Amino acid sequence: MSHFLKEHIQEIVTLSDDEFEIIQSFFVKKRFRKRQFLIQEHQHVHEIFLIEKGILKSSFIDTTGKEHILQFAASNWWISDFAAFFKQESSSLAVDCIEDTEVYSIAYEDLNILCSKVPVMEHFFRVKSNFGYVALQQRILSLMSKSAKERYEDFIKQYPGFKDHIPKQLIASYLGVSRETLSRLY
């Protein structure tokens, strides 16, 4: 039995042992090494991932070949190309590992079956989707209206403890500033 998975879900809903037995049977534990991809661009997105250990990023490459980082994620966060997953379309984003990673994955059809078999999971995923929305809204406001210094402060607040685990080049890419500008913000 995965204590991590149970505790993660129980932060939001209370589960009986029977419910958790069912829930657990829908998740698959997977391990990835640093630099491995969980999702590559332009592919069908089958799964979403709950991170037990590791640090990952979701990013996209523009037409000039430049990488833009949408989000970082670590233990207790979910990551995927959620837009592609929800719409069951091919991915715009790539998701890869900044450190060795362990995740629990659940497939699209399984998520819907799980929600009908264990109704509290519908509530759990509604709340999680709302939290995801909140993080994106904050990211947009930060991108549209804040200075590089304020965006860096938002990053520190949004990702406490991440700073020393993420190469500076990637933090600069997340903030949309050059490596030189970032070094002035530290």
Added chain:
Amino acid sequence: MSHFLKEHIQEIVTLSDDEFEIIQSFFVKKRFRKRQFLIQEHQHVHEIFLIEKGILKSSFIDTTGKEHILQFAASNWWISDFAAFFKQESSSLAVDCIEDTEVYSIAYEDLNILCSKVPVMEHFFRVKSNFGYVALQQRILSLMSKSAKERYEDFIKQYPGFKDHIPKQLIASYLGVSRETLSRLY
């Protein structure tokens, strides 16, 4: 009985007449005139709004006093400061009417009670939250990596039929370009 509300919900879930009776009792119909605010900045956000008629925008004012438009919304869309609503914090955004508007509103506590009384509504709101996430992810990708011309094309795709109902000044603000740049994109 509101056919609009029932049809809107039934795009995602099937409802019995009894279920819809309960659902309807949780919503309040409200009317606003052009330029009226549904949400003002720095206030507690009690409600989310389903638009029956009208066009609205959500926007925020940066420290220099400049307005940035996050989203437009019309019939069959939901609008609020969702981040503030979900976290029950005060709003960063303002929501106001570009045209005379009719909405159905539901309050935070009522939404949670409704979801426990009529469980299909938990599914309905999970799907809606996922769609909201998708729209924001597309908005971020557009903002971070696309040219003004591509952002304008995204706007046309995202908001079919809106172009002729929204003052050009507001479209320019949504795209993050000047009024002059916008006129070259038309």
